[in-house]
Amino acid sequence: MITLHDIPALRAQLADWRRTGQRIGLVPTMGNLHAGHIALVRAALSRANRVVTTVFVNPLQFGPGEDLDAYPRTLAEDARRLKEAGNHCLFVPAESELYPRGRDGHTCVEVPGLSAELCGASRPGHFRGVTTVVAKLFNVVQPDVAVFGQKDYQQLMLIRRMAADLDCPVEVVGEPTVREPDGLAMSSRNGYLTADERARAPALHRVLVEAAEAIGAGRELARTEQRAMAALAEAGMRPDYLSVRRQSDLGHPGPRDGALVILAAAHLGRARLIDNLECSRPTGP
Numbered sequence: 319m320i321t322l323h324d325i326p327a328l329r330a331q332l333a334d335w336r337r338t339g340q341r342i343g344l345v346p347t348m349g350n351l352h353a354g355h356i357a358l359v360r361a362a363l364s365r366a367n368r369v370v371t372t373v374f375v376n377p378l379q380f381g382p383g384e385d386l387d388a389y390p391r392t393l394a395e396d397a398r399r400l401k402e403a404g405n406h407c408l409f410v411p412a413e414s415e416l417y418p419r420g421r422d423g424h425t426c427v428e429v430p431g432l433s434a435e436l437c438g439a440s441r442p443g444h445f446r447g448v449t450t451v452v453a454k455l456f457n458v459v460q461p462d463v464a465v466f467g468q469k470d471y472q473q474l475m476l477i478r479r480m481a482a483d484l485d486c487p488v489e490v491v492g493e494p495t496v497r498e499p500d501g502l503a504m505s506s507r508n509g510y511l512t513a514d515e516r517a518r519a520p521a522l523h524r525v526l527v528e529a530a531e532a533i534g535a536g537r538e539l540a541r542t543e544q545r546a547m548a549a550l551a552e553a554g555m556r557p558d559y560l561s562v563r564r565q566s567d568l569g570h571p572g573p574r575d576g577a578l579v580i581l582a583a584a585h586l587g588r589a590r591l592i593d594n595l596e597c598s599r600p601t602g603p
């Protein structure tokens with residue numbers, strides 16, 4: 319595996335690979351890699367001949383007072399895991415490489431509407447930061463395929479929209495969430511949980527499973543949302559939102575929409591956990 323830090327060196331490597339007809343895969347990450355990230359790398363390896371994984375803690379997607387400085391940086395261990403997984407190139411740009419003019423005043427890419435809902439409502443500007451850095455990485459790497467986790471369901475939807483709206487010639491692939499044995503979705507932020515909080519954290523997934531069952535049984539959506547929010551609070555969390563949306567575009571479901579997804583975010587100690595679960599409901603003839 320080669321590790322590169324600047325865009326010209328990465329472009330030269332990519333040009334070499336392209337000359338010999340290699341298909342390029344991209345896995346953007348913020349590092350502190352866990353089994354969920356490695357599953358993304360494996361998915362990219364199954365769809366491309368050469369895989370570039372990026373590690374960049376993108377300051378543009380953190381709001382004031384969020385955990386930009388505390389975000390775990392574990393580059394040596396990340397590199398070890400990536401090499402072991404068969405990743406070909408690790409790209410670790412400095413902030414000045416991606417934002418040479420600084421954080422403010424940089425050209426941004428923003429998907430209207432959905433960027434301000436759900437996680438975007440409590441993290442203003444977050445998705446603008448995500449779609450901006452992903453658009454840049456798409457331009458730098460020009461991958462044939464890029465792989466993201468479905469754990470960040472709204473993020474994946476926004477990246478698909480951004481790529482479609484800007485005619486990015488890349489296939490965006492979403493990979494299933496990897497969970498701990500007790501159901502907790504793997505996340506770099508799980509490391510913020512104390513032992514007691516870690517023991518309570520699987521409640522988020524459990525509540526989603528119960529809500530999906532209720533919806534499948536035909537229970538009313540608004541009432542299911544209310545009950546699930548109450549269940550999160552009972553489990554000792556501070557729920558941010560829990561919302562049942564249409565799978566296709568994350569819009570509010572109408573009576574004929576049967577393919578749904580429940581999305582939730584909840585604070586537990588220092589961590590803000592997110593998770594989601596696709597579900598379906600009977601829509602009649």
Ligand code: PAF
Pocket residue numbers: 346347348374376379448451452470473
């Ligand atoms: O999901 C993440 O880790 C980040 O939001 C991403 C897609 C790497 C952009 O910084």
